[in-house]
Amino acid sequence: MQPFATMNSGYLLRAENISKSFPGVKALDNVQLHVEKGKVHAVMGENGAGKSTLMKILIGMYTPDAGRIIYKGKPVFFNAVHDALKTGFAMIHQELMPFPELSVAENIYMGNEPLKSFPGWINRKKQNRDAQLLMEKLGLKIAVTRRMKTLSVAEMQMVEMAKALSNKAEIIIMDEPTSALSDRETAVLFNLIRELKAQGIAIIYISHKMDEILQIADTITVMRDGKHIATCPAGTISNEQLISLIVGRALDTIFKKRAVVPGETALSVKGLTGKKFKDIDFSLRRGEVLGIAGLMGAGRSEVVNTIFGLEKPTAGTIMVKGKAVVIRSPRDAIQLGIGLITEDRKKEGLVLSGTVKQNITLAALKTCCSGPFIDVQKERSIAKRQIQQFAIKVSSGNQVVNYLSGGNQQKVVLAKVLLNDPDILILDEPTRGIDIGAKAEIYKLMNEQVSKGKAIILISSELPEILGMSDRIMVMHEGRITAELTGAEATQEKIMQYAMQ
Amino acid sequence: MNMNLSKIKLPSGYLSKYGIFIAFLGICVLLSLTTPYFFTPQNILIILRQVSINGILAIGVTFVIIAGGIDLSLGSVLALTGVVAASFAHPGTYPLIVPVLLGIGVGILVGAVNGLTITVGRVAPFIVTLGMMTIARGLALVWSNGRPVTNLSPAFNDIGGGDLLHIPVPILLFVLVIIISAVILKYTRTGxxxxxxxxxxxxxxxxxxxxxxxxxxxxxxxxxxxxxxGIVLAARITTGQPNAGIAYELDAIAAVVIGGTSLMGGRGSIAGTVIGVLIIGVINNGLDLLNVTSYYQQIIKGVIIISAVLLDRKNAQ
Incomplete structure (x- = not known):
């Protein structure tokens, strides 16, 4: 560890007093991040804590409203990702963006191909040779002539890192790199990270996984609600301390306990099997919140999407209110009284080019119609009522949804789905990327629905949320249910244990 | 969180629709000043009559483009429906309603084949309608043996050349199509x-x-x-012409695009398309009046199409 006296000169990168606002959200508020050469600096925080925004600023995707970035003692300004790459920054995105039809070597040298003396001609031999050298330097055994699409996700990630090295990157940002990796692959990745460290490369490592952080990180920075909370050497902090820093607030203040006695069974699923999950059994009662926990890729969304008719099951039965049903499309599901708030509100929740009013009434347009014609007055008044009830902050229902904050967009989705008054409400990551105020409002709405006797399924990767809101928690791992936890046995540690198996 | 959240702007469509309308008025004023004949009732009727066929096509393809698709088969469908209708429109054979219903019916059938191949068959709209473009053209040639279908009844020809209440029938049809389409898009659930x-x-x-x-x-x-x-065109040229309407789809799509409808789908209006159609019509007419050769006319039309989209893109950002 560097002594603090050399603080000003010892850091490879200093991001100082960074602030960034989006309409309706202060995403970053005076944040610091100091990164040393040859160290792994973990950045932790809940979803919406501002980690991604900070990383996007470091890599030049966003420009900060205030603050400065000092690299090797000099202030740097990135107007575009290109600038950051040239300076020596690289980012391994959570979702990789390879060129699947091209070879490994071609992917590594994309935009930076070794040329022949004849202008514009790529020197393929040199490209493959250089790529091979790079692979050897990293101790990787991937043939550089293989097509990218034949690689596993882990291998693609390593190729991305090789690419970063070929660009002479000295700071590599990794955003949840292990979310799609098996334990064995994670171990290989960690070896590679140690190799990079030894070569003096600094790594900014974003992850939710405690055990990984404690394994690989040298320094930990915790962020919460867009603010810098703490930075400390990894060895000096316990798991529990870290969690309390990340969560940072008494959960009881946000999650109010309900006093609802669950009623009859609203939905039950037996042996449900699909492409990414197998033999799912559970039942859900009226007045109950069933949480589904698990890591990304555990098959949680696929299960609820199948119940909602967005995906086809390969086996199993679904019973709604005691009757076996066949759900072929979301339309069938809606008619059976099921509502789904999808995981990705921009992809499946909203027509972004449409207005707030049009989005709210979209799934229940029939109620605003006489015959085939839309009753304009009625539609307006229904939309207005929903806007008020869901506290959507807009100047009018004619505002285009694209320009609303994430929290307001999510409330539009809720207002839309609840306009059909579903008896079974499924929420898939309903608070992802929205601020704490909007989160609290969404929890309140959920509680209202439960007290009306509705049944709710909640999928969430945020453990405090799932613990605070659920009556029962089902944990999934690689497409199977690994545990069902109730009451006192449901703890963050237990959930993580079953989620990671 | 999204990049473009950081830029607040007016609701899209507003400015661009308005902008294109101003551009249209500007072009009209300019032409009125440069050629005295432009702003006369006779000439305005000529323009409207000229644009009505492209206008009806453009409104049809507006539906498809707003729904996120494209239709390249329009010109060929126009020819096919024209020859089919014409061959049932010889004097003293069938009542007028027969060729009219058959013409529209064949169009609906082709549209249904396009739509089913795209939705059920999951083939890209561009490819399906590109294929249909040559299929329908081939069908038109097969049906007519490659020869124009002539000797049509006066009643049929009136659809293209006649007047009703001193207004040419094609214009009346165009206006009717505008109103019905606007109502469907704006005030019905399907719209x-x-x-x-x-x-x-x-x-x-x-x-x-x-x-x-x-x-x-x-x-x-x-x-x-x-x-x-297709019926209107066949009636106007008093012939079912299997080679008619080549590249008409491009004029129709151009009008839609000039009118601010996004080729990505989800955004656009009938009003915009009508203005797009009028802009193309007025420019063709005005350049004729100004004795600009057709070579230059093509260049100018292309520049206007691209400028309109540039303007729209700026507003949409």
């Missing part, structure tokens, strides 16, 4: 679903909308209107 499907197919599906039906409807409307345009 709203067309915007939703074009704006975000996944969200529309998750909202319980039967997206295949909605798309099919758009292609059927488009085909039916191409059928109507």
């Amino acid at each position: 709203r679903y067309i915007y939703a499907v074009g704006g975000n197919e996944n969200a529309a599906r998750a909202s319980g909308i039967r997206i295949n039906r909605v798309k099919l409807f758009a292609y059927i409307i488009c085909g039916g209107l191409a059928g109507l345009a």
Whole structure:
């Protein structure tokens, strides 16, 4: 560890007093991040804590409203990702963006191909040779002539890192790199990270996984609600301390306990099997919140999407209110009284080019119609009522949804789905990327629905949320249910244990 | 969180629709000043009569484009429906209603084939309608043995050349199509679903909308209107011409694009398309009056199409 006296000169990168606002959200508020050469600096925080925004600023995707970035003692300004790459920054995105039809070597040298003396001609031999050298330097055994699409996700990630090295990157940002990796692959990745460290490369490592952080990180920075909370050497902090820093607030203040006695069974699923999950059994009662926990890729969304008719099951039965049903499309599901708030509100929740009013009434347009014609007055008044009830902050229902904050967009989705008054409400990551105020409002709405006797399924990767809101928690791992936890046995540690198996 | 959240702007469509209308008025004023004949009742009727066929086609394809698709087969469908209608329109054979219904019916059929191949067959609209472009052209040539179908009844020819209440019939038909289409798009459930499907197919599906039906409807409307345009054209030139309408789809799509409808779908209006159609018509007419050769006319038309989209892109950002 560097002594603090050399603080000003010892850091490879200093991001100082960074602030960034989006309409309706202060995403970053005076944040610091100091990164040393040859160290792994973990950045932790809940979803919406501002980690991604900070990383996007470091890599030049966003420009900060205030603050400065000092690299090797000099202030740097990135107007575009290109600038950051040239300076020596690289980012391994959570979702990789390879060129699947091209070879490994071609992917590594994309935009930076070794040329022949004849202008514009790529020197393929040199490209493959250089790529091979790079692979050897990293101790990787991937043939550089293989097509990218034949690689596993882990291998693609390593190729991305090789690419970063070929660009002479000295700071590599990794955003949840292990979310799609098996334990064995994670171990290989960690070896590679140690190799990079030894070569003096600094790594900014974003992850939710405690055990990984404690394994690989040298320094930990915790962020919460867009603010810098703490930075400390990894060895000096316990798991529990870290969690309390990340969560940072008494959960009881946000999650109010309900006093609802669950009623009859609203939905039950037996042996449900699909492409990414197998033999799912559970039942859900009226007045109950069933949480589904698990890591990304555990098959949680696929299960609820199948119940909602967005995906086809390969086996199993679904019973709604005691009757076996066949759900072929979301339309069938809606008619059976099921509502789904999808995981990705921009992809499946909203027509972004449409207005707030049009989005709210979209799934229940029939109620605003006489015959085939839309009753304009009625539609307006229904939309207005929903806007008020869901506290959507807009100047009018004619505002285009694209320009609303994430929290307001999510409330539009809720207002839309609840306009059909579903008896079974499924929420898939309903608070992802929205601020704490909007989160609290969404929890309140959920509680209202439960007290009306509705049944709710909640999928969430945020453990405090799932613990605070659920009556029962089902944990999934690689497409199977690994545990069902109730009451006192449901703890963050237990959930993580079953989620990671 | 999204990049463009950081830039607040006016609701899209507003400015661009307005902008294109101002551009249209500007062009009209300019032409009125440079050529005295431009702003006379006779000339305005000529322009309207000229644009009505492209106008009907453009309104049809507006439905498809808002729904997120495209239709390249319009010109060929126009020819096919024209020869089919004409061959049932010889004097003293069938009542007028027969060729009219057959023409529109063939258009609807072609639209349905397009729509079903795209939705059920899951083939890209560009490819399906590109294929249909040559299929329908071939059918028109087969049906007519490659020869123009002539000797049509005066009643049929009146659809293209006659007047009703001193207004040419094609103009009346165009106006009727405008009104019905605008009402469908703006005030019916199906119309709203067309915007939703074009704006975000996944969200529309998750909202319980039967997206295949909605798309099919758009292609059927488009085909039916191409059928109507085919009848009007055949009546106007008093011939069912199997080689008619080559590249008409491009003029129709150009009008839609000039009118601010997004080729990505989900955004656009009938009013915009009508203005797009009028801009193309007024420019063609004005450049004729100014004795600009047709070579230059093509260049100018192309520049206007691209400028309109540039203007739209700026507003949409």
